[in-house]
Amino acid sequence: MRRQITEYTSPLDALVALTKQLYSYEIKYQTDSADFFVQYQQGKTDDDEDKFDWASNYRHYLALRQELESKLRNVA
Template identity: 50%
Template sequence: MAVGMLHAQNVVDGLSLSPDELLQSWKSERSDSMKKRSIQKQSIQYDSPLDALVAIAKRLSRYETEAGLSSEDFFDRFSQGSWGDDTQSVEWANDYRHYLALRAELGKILDAAA
């Protein structure tokens, strides 16, 4: 599910940043933008677990692209407390948990059908 891993250096606005500096910059920008907008919870119903899995995979891909980090690596850092607990990060972690649960559910369905 990884969109891409960070290389030794990344250039942002003409500045050379280490992966840790890039991640910190991303978290800071996301936190600021989340403070500026109000958050409204939505409940979305899907016709099947597969439809839900596809929708969540698309959201995870957007998070990964923005952060330059796989959801698995993000979740490891988040779970260890070395990431933040801003709204965006909590939503990403929850989406990843939901993704794993849906994959397990679909795996059981496929195993039973085989």
């Protein structure tokens, strides 16, 4: 399967897009992304392509969120 790379103009745009992707996984699997990720890290989920992508997207989401929160703290 060929992967598509999407570039965003800002971290906020990327965060919004990732949030939408995470939500689609949450609906599909009826599980919150944070709960899924804990289970994934503990090896309690399948390691199929869908779950791997979900975990990767969630890691990226966490990193972007931390980056944006850090920037917001430095504004004050």
